[in-house]
Amino acid sequence: MVNRGQPVDKKGVVIWDNARNLLVALTGKSRFLVATLVGMTVLNIASPGGAGTAFAQEKFIVVASTTSTQDSGLFGHILPLFKAKTGIEVRVVAQGTGQAMALAKKGDADVVFVHDKAAELKFVEEGFGVYRRDVMVNDFVIVGPNSDPAKSSGNDVIAALKKIAAGKSPFVSRGDKSGTHAAELRYWKAADIDPQAGKGTWYRETGSGMGPTLNTASAMNAYAFTDRGTWLSFKNRGELSLLVEGDTKLFNQYGVMLVNPAKHAHVKKHMGMQFIDWITSPEGQAAIAAYKIEGQQLYFPNFVAQRR
């Protein structure tokens, strides 16, 4: 067992001599290694998108946003327009609304673009965000099995939830404190139902994003509460179809705000405000309205409408 695949080293002494001779080569090698490492680091810092861009004076802002805006493809549509106009690159970190705001609280984003108005106003009130503006609305829908065992289809969200709960039909919830999850819980409350009572039987919490939750619903052939944008761009529908839509209660407000520069001095106030101004300008609002999937408009800009 002396030989470990190296043909020559039959004896330890040979190894040692060998090793000593090769030490010269090794030091030469390690110099080469160090040079490679330094070279790669320099290359990394110099290359676009590399670590160095953090230090370079490159024009970009970090926007903490939600999975729905990313997964639906809205950002892919509007951000290139904004960049063409201002030269500012927008780096989107897409998480649930709760997570996005937690991130912004720590100062890890410049702009927050989410959809939980009550939580957003609280965020502003606590001094974490400033200049909040309404941007657009989309709507929530309920999807479920084609066969619709609970007979929930229609345009009344409260009645639909009551039927689903009464029939104990499988229902998959985000369960992740996202804006969509918060909205779902509000409708259960309005329907006077405590879904937690059905936990473990018909009510399931995935604790994950909209897409993974829809994947679960598709696999279980269960009902789920989702936003229209994610549903329209969702490909793994299986036996699911859209059952409840059009209830005015289902409208969902998106808001944008700047992370308070008074709390976090490094926030890129000027560029962040340029983004907020653009997305609420006629041009930005038109870009939002122009985004369609399968011919359907996903988001309805409403900043102008509510301007004082």
Added chain:
Amino acid sequence: MQEISQSLSLAVALITSLDSTLLSIAGLSLRVSGIAVLAAALLALPFGAWLALARFPGRQGVIAVLNGMMGLPPVVVGLLVYLMLSRAGPLGPLGILFTPAAMMIAQALLIFPIIAALARQVIEDAWGEYREQLVSLNASRAQCMRALLWDMRFTLTTAVLAGFGRAIAEVGAVMIVGGNIDGVTRLMTTAIALETSKGDLPLALALGVVLITMVITINLAAQWVKSTAVKNHG
């Protein structure tokens, strides 16, 4: 089953068409994991060799901890690195959260224990065999470490490749510290996670096939280099 065959043909199409987005994502994956593995190996190999030869009270405990850390949950490493690099954290002023550098740090931390623990085992076994010769030559501890590391270099590449495999396949940590930003910190694994959440399972699986192909190619290349080197040095 239909989805699997669909994604296989999609994977072939993606690879042969050399899609520019795919190339840049794959390139970033290689760059991040390559630098992470290089940095981790430069520290972990000497540390593993030191631990193999050193004798001190509590050594068994250190080895057990090191071996246990091979199973570090990536999400936990991601969270720790996030808290360090966050603007509110101690390294916040560097401003490297959501950059490739942050992902390199997370991956390097994740694979350091793997390379160090495997290196420790390899060097300790070799030490058992060559100890007498090395001691009779009056070699110092440092000389012994270097001689053993050099002599075991071909076996140690397996440890380094194991670290690389873990780094490039990992998604939990880079998702948190990188943020999966399009064109900046999107890697093969986070792109797969994204396509899965969009319900585009064939594309997600196809990206997975591309990633596995990349990793196998690198391992084949490493094997070729190794066998050539063995032949030449042999």
